[in-house]
Amino acid sequence: MKPVVVSVTGAAGNIGYALLPRITNGDVFGPDTPVILKLVEIEPALKALEGTAMELYDCAPPLLHDVVCTADLEEGFGDADAVFLVGARPRGPGMERADLLRANGPIFTGQGEAIAKAAKKSVKAVVVGNPANTNCLIAQESAAKHGLGPEAFTAMTRLDHNRATSQLAAKAGARPGVVNNVIIWGNHSPTMVPDTEHATIGCQPAGKVIGDDAWLQGDFRKTVSTRGKAIIDARGKSSAKSAAHAALEHMSLWVRGTPAGNWTSMAVRSDGSYGAPEGIVTSFPCVCSGDGSYEIVQGLETSAWVKEQQQATWDELLKEREAVQDLL
Amino acid sequence: MKPVVVSVTGAAGNIGYALLPRITNGDVFGPDTPVILKLVEIEPALKALEGTAMELYDCAPPLLHDVVCTADLEEGFGDADAVFLVGARPRGPGMERADLLRANGPIFTGQGEAIAKAAKKSVKAVVVGNPANTNCLIAQESAAKHGLGPEAFTAMTRLDHNRATSQLAAKAGARPGVVNNVIIWGNHSPTMVPDTEHATIGCQPAGKVIGDDAWLQGDFRKTVSTRGKAIIDARGKSSAKSAAHAALEHMSLWVRGTPAGNWTSMAVRSDGSYGAPEGIVTSFPCVCSGDGSYEIVQGLETSAWVKEQQQATWDELLKEREAVQDLL
Numbered sequence: 171m172k173p174v175v176v177s178v179t180g181a182a183g184n185i186g187y188a189l190l191p192r193i194t195n196g197d198v199f200g201p202d203t204p205v206i207l208k209l210v211e212i213e214p215a216l217k218a219l220e221g222t223a224m225e226l227y228d229c230a231p232p233l234l235h236d237v238v239c240t241a242d243l244e245e246g247f248g249d250a251d252a253v254f255l256v257g258a259r260p261r262g263p264g265m266e267r268a269d270l271l272r273a274n275g276p277i278f279t280g281q282g283e284a285i286a287k288a289a290k291k292s293v294k295a296v297v298v299g300n301p302a303n304t305n306c307l308i309a310q311e312s313a314a315k316h317g318l319g320p321e322a323f324t325a326m327t328r329l330d331h332n333r334a335t336s337q338l339a340a341k342a343g344a345r346p347g348v349v350n351n352v353i354i355w356g357n358h359s360p361t362m363v364p365d366t367e368h369a370t371i372g373c374q375p376a377g378k379v380i381g382d383d384a385w386l387q388g389d390f391r392k393t394v395s396t397r398g399k400a401i402i403d404a405r406g407k408s409s410a411k412s413a414a415h416a417a418l419e420h421m422s423l424w425v426r427g428t429p430a431g432n433w434t435s436m437a438v439r440s441d442g443s444y445g446a447p448e449g450i451v452t453s454f455p456c457v458c459s460g461d462g463s464y465e466i467v468q469g470l471e472t473s474a475w476v477k478e479q480q481q482a483t484w485d486e487l488l489k490e491r492e493a494v495q496d497l498l
Numbered sequence: 499m500k501p502v503v504v505s506v507t508g509a510a511g512n513i514g515y516a517l518l519p520r521i522t523n524g525d526v527f528g529p530d531t532p533v534i535l536k537l538v539e540i541e542p543a544l545k546a547l548e549g550t551a552m553e554l555y556d557c558a559p560p561l562l563h564d565v566v567c568t569a570d571l572e573e574g575f576g577d578a579d580a581v582f583l584v585g586a587r588p589r590g591p592g593m594e595r596a597d598l599l600r601a602n603g604p605i606f607t608g609q610g611e612a613i614a615k616a617a618k619k620s621v622k623a624v625v626v627g628n629p630a631n632t633n634c635l636i637a638q639e640s641a642a643k644h645g646l647g648p649e650a651f652t653a654m655t656r657l658d659h660n661r662a663t664s665q666l667a668a669k670a671g672a673r674p675g676v677v678n679n680v681i682i683w684g685n686h687s688p689t690m691v692p693d694t695e696h697a698t699i700g701c702q703p704a705g706k707v708i709g710d711d712a713w714l715q716g717d718f719r720k721t722v723s724t725r726g727k728a729i730i731d732a733r734g735k736s737s738a739k740s741a742a743h744a745a746l747e748h749m750s751l752w753v754r755g756t757p758a759g760n761w762t763s764m765a766v767r768s769d770g771s772y773g774a775p776e777g778i779v780t781s782f783p784c785v786c787s788g789d790g791s792y793e794i795v796q797g798l799e800t801s802a803w804v805k806e807q808q809q810a811t812w813d814e815l816l817k818e819r820e821a822v823q824d825l826l
Contacts (some may be wrong), residue, residue, distance in 0.1 A: 188516065188751070191739050199525075204673065221732030227668070228725065230660035232675025332558035345532065347560025397556065404549030411519050412556035447689035 173204035173235040177250040179255025181209035182219040186416035194231035198422045204235040210246035225357045243284035256491040257298025268493045275497040278305045281310030297325040298417050302358045304436050304490040307451045311498040314467040325437035327453040329416035334364040334394045342379050353455045355434035356483025363479040364394040427460025449489040500561040501532035505578040508585025509537035510547040516742035522559035526750045530564040536575035571612035578617040586627025596821045603825040606633045610640030621748045625653040626745050630686045632818040633766050635779045639826040653765035655682040655781040657744035662722045663691040670707050681783045682763035684811025691807040692722045755788025778815040
């Protein structure tokens with residue numbers, strides 16, 4: 171079987187470290203597809219990247235066809251089928267969200283362009299590095315100037331989706347595997363809207379099983395949307411394995427399809443569905459057909475509470491777009 | 499399906515961090531078997547363990563039935579089907595190997611006893627924490643005093659096996675997946691013997707494909723047996739994902755069986771096969787039937803060079819046993 175080419179930026183970091191052995195284990199493209207890995211890092215991290223690659227090699231990954239380590243974007247994205255955009259400038263002391271957006275802007279302009287020029291036309295890129303939605307928008311706009319459409323770029327809200335799934339399961343005393351069809355709307359930020367109005371727990375409506383709307387709109391929502399900080403408080407380090415796991419699932423569902431009757435949450439270019447402003451990157455319930463395409467699930471009814479929360483997270487995304495307007 | 503109980507010691511450490519999401523992903527017991535995880539740590543690490551467990555939960559692992567975090571050994575090993583003994587006292591400044599053995603001895607005496615008392619009679623325990631072979635021997639002896647036989651405890655040399663496989667593949671310009679049946683003999687230490695005399699690369703004898711005996715007995719052996727240090731030099735941290743990967747493979751092969759015509763390397767109680775001293779824990783080529791039993795592969799011819807190296811690594815293991823004789 172012909173190898174797929176998978177590129178990962180920020181590959182020497184903690185999320186990359188958790189991600190790589192699972193890509194070469196077949197967790198994205200299946201157990202029979204060989205993989206060529208292209209690991210992209212900034213120059214100062216190339217030495218650490220070498221250690222990461224050595225250890226990956228020590229897993230004797232049966233599917234690993236070749237590894238390339240590089241700081242050159244066009245080499246790193248060359249012929250890529252799938253791209254994990256993990257690397258991003260982290261928030262420094264005293265930086266506001268707008269500063270963070272502007273610090274990351276040029277990174278994603280450059281990556282969008284390089285992906286458009288060097289990757290396959292069918293490439294699928296997931297943005298993991300924060301602020302993920304607007305980083306994704308910047309990459310889309312940059313790639314579009316070089317002939318690659320915005321459908322090639324999505325941003326990850328699967329981690330929030332998984333967190334919502336787990337919190338529901340815990341409250342119901344059930345395994346996460348029996349919880350389906352939560353929705354994350356909006357931005358991967360505290361304004362996100364974890365919506366359980368269509369979720370099921372063991373085939374029953376989640377709201378009925380939980381029987382506590384105040385909890386769903388209060389503590390549940392707060393726990394899900396501020397979970398990243400809670401993890402840092404408990405570990406002293408930010409989420410890595412759960413972020414890597416979500417990124418693998420996001421890409422695997424996109425490539426191989428969502429199960430019948432199930433959707434996932436993905437931040438994609440808005441076409442105006444559900445009244446979301448067009449031209450922002452915002453999370454929707456999506457189904458993937460398995461041929462590489464995805465569709466926003468249509469026709470779901472939303473309560474007045476969800477509509478109000480959606481508006482707030484969309485407004486935040488409009489402001490983020492405004493802050494980087496000159497880069498678009 | 500009834501959940502399996504999997505216990506992991508040192509669960510808050512870096513190997514544990516890499517191991518847990520893959521256990522709940524079905525990488526050991528398969529994609530349909532629910533898992534109850536029992537995470538064991540020393541008291542001071544329980545807070546960090548909580549963070550590890552939170553993040554594991556954020557993966558929304560469909561197979562995760564329950565998680566227990568504890569510093570109590572009998573609770574931690576209660577009803578266990580499989581145990582990963584990852585936690586061990588690391589080597590401190592100025593400690594010799596004998597000091598390290600004696601520092602770890604009481605840990606594995608206690609764990610062997612607790613496993614014998616609390617786990618299922620069919621339990622399978624793999625020792626990952628170093629010095630793994632002699633730690634395993636200590637656990638075996640302690641468990642035997644409480645009615646559990648030594649076949650329940652093996653030590654991990656699969657990481658060395660994988661490293662040897664990868665180095666052969668790289669030299670031959672092949673994918674690791676086409677390299678089979680290397681052997682690691684002896685101790686998980688620089689005296690280990692990576693034996694390629696029965697290995698194949700794409701169904702050809704490895705020695706013929708490589709065509710360089712001096713390399714096999716020189717640089718290859720040195721690279722494999724000192725790889726742990728090379729990883730520390732490159733990463734500034736010891737191997738974690740590759741060790742976790744090897745531990746998963748070790749247990750998965752033990753539980754679900756080795757593929758037809760293939761063996762793995764496992765450190766098990768010596769029955770005198772190949773002239774190894776009886777009653778030490780040393781690595782052999784082993785096949786696993788899939789019913790939970792393993793057998794040392796018999797009747798392989800070994801060259802004079804391998805025999806000489808085997809003797810040296812067995813002598814080291816005899817000395818290690820002597821250093822902890824009073825604990826046995």
